[in-house]
Amino acid sequence: MALLNSILAQLLNGLRIGSIYALIALGYTMVYGIAKMINFAHGDIIMVGAYALYVFVSILHVPAVPAVILTIAFCALMGITIEKVAYKPLRNAQRLAVLITAIGVSYLLQNLALLIFKATPIPFGSIIKVPSIQIAGLTISGLTIVTLAVTALIMAGLTLFVNKTKIGHAMLAVSEDQGAAELMGINVNRTISITFAIGSALAAVAGILYICQYESLIPTLGAIPGIKAFVAAVLGGIGSIPGAMFGGLALGIIESMSKAYISTQLSDAIVFSVLVIVLLLKPSGILGKLSVEKV
């Protein structure tokens, strides 16, 4: 019983951190699907979201719910602006140029945060105040419940949005073939903007959940979850939305289980070994489609 309880508790730990990875991974994968670029600044949007929430709640004293909405809107706008300013002029340039630009944007965001908020960690109390519950000797923290519920809702909503709405169809079409989509009358620029907005909004949600969990703001807080989520997106198959969700959750659970039952020192090594094995067996990722590169 004790062992079962501990396995369940570790599974929940994995699911909670995994759902945050999944939210971030969705942003990577959607942007990759449409703009065919790895947006390395995506991890830092999490950080921007966390600091934005801090500014709204602690400095401007906005109540929690409007603060969350403002944070999400701010990050969505930020995502659109970054795309317009940094990536759009390079749309026809070499892939490498866009990649380097993305890394540049990432540094820019981190150092701006460093300049404005300084390197000293800022404590920030969670705005999610849900009591923890006890089921059969298992304590589940309120934040875990909220994180899982929010992630499930967002995933369901996003799936519906992509498959059922006109904009969603346009996104799928652009990711399939940008030139053909344009010929069919789809506004590619607007679709790309919307994709960046959605991706950044998801990162903002991840940032809010993240900061409520860890309660400490540092300018580099987006780096580690950003990298892990990128791994999750690749693991699930980059470009695939269900792949990102699956990859994120799988990564969280593998990480938590290997830490708990194999070795805390080796957990990262195990996570990356799984990635290597998956990519060897299925180079496009677990749920990714193999696309033939046309030259």
Added chain:
Amino acid sequence: MKKFVKLASVACVAAMTVSATTMAAEEFWIGGIGPLTGAVASYGISVKQGAEIAVKEIHEAGDVTIGDTTYEIKLDYQDDQGSEDIAPQAYNTVMDNGANVIMGAVTSGPCIAITSDTYADGILQITPSGSAEDCIANDNAFRICFSDPEQGVAMADYLIDTVGISKVAVIYNTADDYSSGIKEAFEAEFTEKGGEVVASEAFQTGDQEFNTQLTTIQGTDAEAIYVPAYYQDATYITKQAADQGMELPFFGSDGWDGVLGTVTDPALVEGCIFTSPFCASVDEEKTVAFVEAYQEAYDAIPDQFAADGYDCVYTFKAAMEQAQSIESEDLIAAMTEITVDGLTGTMTFDASGAPIKDVLFVTVKDGAYTFVE
């Protein structure tokens, strides 16, 4: 007229020279070496500022008199960027500037990089904060701070002898020498004294997620958790433990100093106990005076590095007074005979160069740091 002006100015200069030699004391130069830029700059800056407070205090109290000569202590502090490659250059610079003794280096690597040079020159070297054993391998080198293992041993003894805990879980940073060094010494001593380390959980620098480790510890019969790590790690760990409903007491290393500044709720760390050579918030006469002077001069709260720098300067002073000389040989010989009543405790030095002083235990009580009674 022209001639007269010339004459007058010569006389004037001569008068000034005479007055200068009679007024000013001899100078005794401390060659300081530590990082003022780079990733560990805060340590070097703290040591420098702490040392400057001591230098100023000693000057205001009438300098150091040996026989019939009065020496004014001066500090020449050079940047080593925390780098083994730059430290020897910084050492050469302070020596060229006429250093009588060496204070440094601040971090272990650069300190080890200059030990062979200081040994060859036969100069007294005291590192305020280089905690690695090799920093003081030579006979001319001494240390103000504890070595990493000493803290772990002290905490193991404290847990078993004073608190009466025999089963403990450890969370440590496997990527950090400081953390894993303390952890190894702690576990060895704890086991030797009959205790049992029921879980030894690792993490990496920069980790924020500790729930897995804590869940594992919850599955054991640990009576306490020992976290030899820095305050930011402690902030995450105590918060996540509270979220999980854990009520085990926390114990930590000196890296915990500062944890009250980063937790969102002081209740999270209420009652935790950590080893510390210095604690700025403790209400003790000497500490309060130092903190006030430091705040006035630098508008910051001093950390243990500042206290180490301060104590280092007073150690030089004590050695000068004991030796009644400023010759390196005499100063080194005097080191094992002196007692320094410093901010980091009352210390003496053994022949190996290590300080002998009590490890202090600091706890958080009513949201403030105090020494454990």
